[in-house]
Amino acid sequence: MMDTPFNAVVPMLCVVFAALAVMMAEAFRGRDEQMALGGLGIVGLVGAAVSSMLLWNRNASSFGVIVADNFGLFVTMTLVIVGVLTIMFSSVVVRRDGLPAGEYYALVLFAVVGMIMMATANDLLVIFIALEILSLAVYVLTGIRRDDPRATEAAFKYFLLGAFSSAFFLYGIAFTYGVSGSTRLDRIGAFLAAQSMSDSPLILVAIGMLLVGFAFKISAVPFHMWTPDAYEGAPAVVTGFMSTGVKAAAFAAFTRVFLSAFEPFSVDWAPMIWILAVATMILGTVVGVAQTNVKRMLAYSSIAHGGYLLVGLIAANDVGKAAILFYLLAYAVTNVAAFGVIALLGTRDAANDELRDFSGLWHGRPALAALMTVCLLSLGGLPPTAGFIGKWYIFSAAVSAGYYGLAIIGVLTSVVSVFFYLRVVVMMYMEERDPGLAAPAHVGGVGMVALVASIVVIFYLGVLPTRVLDLAAESISTIF
């Protein structure tokens, strides 16, 4: 790849063009003409992936605000995987539910653009704009089934609280700007590093406000309230997308902001995040126990996973940063696949996402049940799956930073979380199919391919993680 000033934005551009292409294609589509719009999107995402690979280790930077360092590229790759899987699952759902295909895929792709931007941004303002791009796209995706009042309600809650939180986030940016005179992370970092540790209340307020913004996006307690409702109301495939993509992007930015710009103040923010992490892990797992809707349950589970990721952030050492990346990838693949199963089991009229809808699934659809089980076990952190290595990594980060307490709380909550994952397994394997239920849907084609691919990745990451661990480790070596 040539060295041009625009290198760093190439992955993003690929996706943007794919999105635009999708919109164009939709515009020129005949009334009942079927078009592989998703395929276009996948092409764009693959382009992004290829360009990210080419950019690897080059530390490219464009406009001074977008840095395609390995860290950002790793997250980009993760997001690409999330995007591809989402599109594959969506291809089934869009046709089945009669969603506006062009807008749908375009929004997904724009959301991915926002996510990539957020992950590679080096400027608080750009992060804010990226955040808004992905948020607005996801709000709309959440409510894309306009005939479903629950979806609309979910979109509304998500939107309202999202806007509310972004106001706080913006306020935080304002204070940061006021104190340091810039929104560029490197400049802020330099400024703060030069400061004596005199605790300026303004910078603490700024940290607090930024924390609120990020905590909202990664649904840390007590900013998590939107999560269960939005996840439950949204179409399952969208839930899978937002529970992974948004979280990954937000975490990338979170990590970058707090471990580069605000690194000198880690003494100040670490205890706060410690509290958030503990509350998040505990509340996420505990309340998950009481859920009977699988989507809602997985929502709480994803809250808890946010908590584990925070643990990596607190550890704030090299292990921790790489662990966040690996965990994000493992979690993303697993969660997308899990929601994919739910999405594939739904019909146009019924979401089929209650626990009892899974009863006896094994007897009717053994393969689907097995794939779901693998996902759940991975989420629960059992070997030999990706989730296990991820947890291993995160907790070794905590331990090597001396946070034994966090590690212990983390592992214990993960045991509790296994309980509710197992409830699904129990339903699928150990209960007979509720006679009142219709036979589960047939799954084939692209959806199944996507599922199997995810499972392969889950096992690959669980058994032979070396390569990816290397990448994760390289990712953090280039920056901060």
Added chain:
Amino acid sequence: MLLTLSWLVPLVGALLLLLVGNADGRRDGMIRWLALGVSLIAFAVTLGVWAAFDPASAEFQFVERHSWIPQFGIDYFVGIDGISLLLVVLTGFLTPIALLSSWGSIERKVKEFSIFILALEAAMVGVFISLDLFLFYVFWDAMLIPMYFLIGIWGYDRRVYAAIKFMLYTMAGSVLMLVAILGMAYLHSAATGSYTFDLLKLYSLDIAPQTQMWFFLAFTLAFAIKVPLFPFHTWLPDAHVQAPTAGSVILAGVLLKMGTYGLLRFSFPLFPEAAAYFAPWLALLAVIGIIYGALVAMVQPDMKKLVAYSSVSHLGFVVLGICAMNTQGMQGAVYQMLAHGVSTGGLFLMVGMLSDRRHTRLIAEFGGLKTVMPQFTAAFLIMTLASIGLPGLNGFVGEFLIMLGAFRWAPAFAVAAGLGVILSAVYMLWMFQRVFYGPVTHEANETLTDLQPREWAGVLPLCAMALVMGVFPTIFLKPMEASVDALVLRMQATQTVQVEIPVDRRPDDERRLTTVTERVARR
């Protein structure tokens, strides 16, 4: 390569079975034979390992090491010494029997059942051969999954509760071990600059006593739950009772041993000072378990529960032997693990046969079976006696050695543990009496069939093994001797344990003892 084969064979077998199409159960028969064949091959492999094993060496043998996750210093690192060797063989031995036991009782989803059993075997063997803590933990946790399904799908009426309880209880203990493992790796990296989970390297790690205490507790909790040591035992009756026969056999035969094996391999040698500090407390729990388990077993109305509680009692002996930290205690402990695997495995197997015939396990539902099933009764009697610890059968050797070891260490524990000897006779014979003696009280029992040839195929090896282990224990004691001695030395070298020198010694003992003391002195 042989060691890797020993866990890979069942795993590959399981994967192969996965490929066999069996939607409507037409190929059940073929699958059963396939699974049995695979497990027999695996058994043959373990026997091959034994044959090639050098009993004179205390070193780990058949060592294989491949870099796996170099970032953390995680290797695929396996090897066995005399202690794990026998447990691996035990696993290989019991799995075909477990599979055989399912032929009569598992009617649905035979394929999946066989797959889970084979996967379970792979994980169990993996646990015993791992010399890398990470690898060990992977197998340790992976083992839960097939067992969970075995209990949950093919178990009895409260199977789901039991399965979840089993899984969560065990996990709750093992995750703390996970933290401790990570802590060890971190300490190693702090000391030497590199992460490692290599057990042998960690053995030589110098850990501050305070830290040792915490790590020891974390490790030991995991193992204590698995053993299960009083008061962490309540998952056991549920899991045992609800599990299908094959599950119970493996659960009692192998799974519980993973806990005591863990104590021997990890808790004690990794943290010798903490072990010395906590040993009396552990032993106290063990002794309570011995008596308590026996007393509670005595009043159980359910045969499986009775045998389950008896396991609590028997395993208490094992822990006591380990705590004694001398040759007899530790060898006895390992021996008792094997013996318990055979005799309790056999008991569960046969209780399962009764349960298959009558669909109940309540003692009160039986009576006078000797009249209708004389062969079965005879086999059951042998297992009962083995469980009681009659000399000449397998149970005695282990128990006696343990009590000997414990007596040399702290006589009070041995004295208390000995009560278990009395009580085991009480509860086992009482059950035996109520089930087999007396007139036939239930009509349904009058038509029960005696042992079938296929069932004999499962029962006979166990009976034979019980007898062989009782009459020729040196076959099993010899291979582990060097390893246990090395372990004992390691434990004693780090602490000032008074090695009691007998007043009278035979010349060869003299030599042995002096070499031991010299080696201690040289450290």
Added chain:
Amino acid sequence: MLALIPLFPLLGFLVNALFGRRLSKTVSGGVASAVMVASFAVSAFTVWGLAGLPVEERAIDQTVYTWIASGDFVLDLALRLDPLSAVMILVITGIGSLIHIYSTAYMHDEVDSEFARYFSYLNLFAAFMLVLVLGANFLVMFVGWEGVGLCSYLLIGFWFKKPSAIDAGKKAFVVNRIGDYAFILGMLLLFARFGTLDFQQLAAVVAGIPPEVGVFGVLSIASLLLFVGATGKSAQIPLYVWLPDAMEGPTPVSALIHAATMVTAGVYMIGRNAVLFSHAPETLMIVAVVGALTALMAATIGLVQNDMKRVLAYSTVSQLGLMFLAMGVGAFGAGIFHLYTHAFFKALLFLGSGAVIHALHGEQDIRNMGGLKKDLPITYWTFLIGALAIAGVPLLSGFFSKDELLFEAFREGHTVLWLMGAVASLMTAAYMFRLVFLTFHGERRHDAPAPVHQLEDESAAQAHDDSHGAGARPHDAPPAMAFVLIVLALGSVLAGYVGVPHALGGHNQLAAWLAPSFAAPGGVAEGLHVLSEGEAALEFTLMGVSTAIALGGIAIAVLIWLRRPQIAASMAERYPVVHRWLLNKYYVDEAYDATVVQPIRVGSERALWRGFDVRVIDGAVNGVGAIVAGSANILRLLQTGMVRTYAGSMLIGVVFILGYYLWR
């Protein structure tokens, strides 16, 4: 060679156990008896060889293989034949053979498979018993010790449909286990202290230690523990309770196991470890006292029992007590002597009673007997000889052994113990003849209906009816049984002559033969105690007393139960408390039940299991789950669904974070 002795019966066991179902009674019974006879032949041959060795070298050792090796604990499966075990194996194989032969007739009514099962157990028992006495170390002995316990359990419960039989079997096993527990602890202590379990090595070590006079040291504790083990096996206070119940087994079993051989194992064990025990005089004293008390107590109970076999059982307990008394006063030779003679006459008595029971289709209550003298002449006469022998009538075997035993007790200065022994002997003579008279003399009462409590094995009774026909006159013993009775009767008369005391001009060959076994190896075998002039006189005196006691006892019996039966009834009326007390065996069983068995059982069920295990421990486990689930159900309510509450929650977070930073 030595190994062959137990191997023969083991072989017989295997044949009968594995193929017994397909063998006819003749074959299985024949095989079982043949292996015993073969074993006896080998025993006799080896003992002959042993006798040919010089006194100092009289021991044949054989190490079969190393049984257990763990560190410095190396234990061989080693056998040793020395004078003491020689006596034992002869008794075991000899009397064992006879009883096997007897059983072929006695058990003939069983179906084939049961018949074979019976003989397989019996062979197995013989094998273990031989291992017990041949074992060269404690652990091998313990193998036999436990093994005979097992066989005893199996044989007592042979009629497994009879609840009382299986209860009795279990009781025997469990009570024995209590003793074994102590036995094991004793072994552990010995090994921990002395590093060996080999009898010879142990004796050699102990010989070098001064006796623990007046102190209760390791030796005393160890020997006491061993003795507790012996009380279990040999039915002494406090663990004697199983033996009377054990009479539920077939009568030949009672004769072999619960009279002649197994129950004497405790006595043998003390003899085996004579050196150890003599270095623990405090323990010996306890042994003697326990033995004397048991002798006395069992005798009193024997006086009033109505079950023929139970009378004999209490008599056995009592006689065993006498043997322990002998061991306790250090008269090991005398104890073994009595063991040896007792084997003959007690086996005889049991087998005789078996013949009676056989003839009466299972009737065991002497109140329903009487006047059998005419119908069962052989049985009567042999039984009478046995009774005379046990009563200690001069010139019969029992006289010599009992006399020596009491003499030794007196000579050692234990006058009180002697007196107790003497009283017990008196009562022995009395109740034995009560038994004789009520069974064989007087009116016939056996047609009276069986008491309700008499539980019979239905199929056995059925078989009896088929073969004999109801209401037929009782037959005397069939030839195989009669032969055995006669042989044993001869033995009961003659066995004592190997130990004729010096006072009577004998040489007490048995004592001389046994002496090396009671001495430390390599140590000087204590020369035979040559009686001084005064002691010889004393012995004569005591012999007279013994004779008087024996005859007195018989006379009492004649008076009370033959001539004036109303005396017995009036005494029972006059002292109802005593009578009831005795009839109910001092309520010891009930006391054990109330103080040990029930508390443990009920406590285990109510307190430990349903209370502690289910409620507390499992309750805690489930409680954790319930707490999680409960808090989950409370916490989920925070999720009201109202977006403004969510915003409020976020605001709380903001305020909290800012507050933390600003005012920390």
Added chain:
Amino acid sequence: MPETLIFYALSGFAIGASAMVIGQRNPMYSVMMLIASFGALAGLYVQLDAPFVAVAQIIIYAGAIMVLFLFVVMLLNAPKEDGSEWDRSHPLRQPAVVRLGGLLASLLVVQLGWALLSARGLGGGVAAFGDAETVSSVRVLGRVLFSEYVFAFEATSILILVAMVGAVVLARREGEGS
């Protein structure tokens, strides 16, 4: 001093108008009040040497966005706040809880004020620094916007595109499209 007076007047007006926005029930009036408030803020911007922003505030904010609001308000024709009582069985749905929200907000203001007052370097006059010319120069503004902030500017176009697509997708009538 007039400067100060103007500041207080404008601030007071902005705060008052904002309070009115949330202080009464008719959304129509709320929108009006907000426009008024924006006007006052524009005044403050002028005072802070940001005339261009002030103009933009009036034109874009008050002129465009608020009109959009007005349009929706009229479209929905729901002049009054829906006062009907929804399910209040849950303790957290009690009106008191809402009041607690108000309390929290005031607490937030107190915190912010406390932070601002305790921070050093904020006490000086705001116009004491920098060059008013530069700050208020539209030329500088434009140059910086299209150099330093060019990426953000481009990104904003995507944002607007997303918003457009989103609004269309969501607000389209049922049965339209697809």
Added chain:
Amino acid sequence: MIPLSHYLIVSAILFGIGTTGVLVRRNLITILLSIEIMLNAVNLTFIAFGRQLGSVDGQIIVFFVMTVAAAEAAVGLAIVIGLFRHRESLNPDAFASLKW
């Protein structure tokens, strides 16, 4: 000379008012307006800080914020319209079917 802190405090008060509005109002439109108030409060902060720093960055950021506010308003209003179609209500409390 008006101190910077005065501007900031005015901004903080406005922000607080906006926050309060979100929490207490029972009309979706008003709530959206409250969010606009919050954003405007932040804008004031930006401009005040920018003025004090003597740079135009603050003003430029305000432009972006306005854009964001416009985009948010568009999407938000579209969602509100969607909601209103389902329930004929603008009370946020009416939309609480997703809960617990």
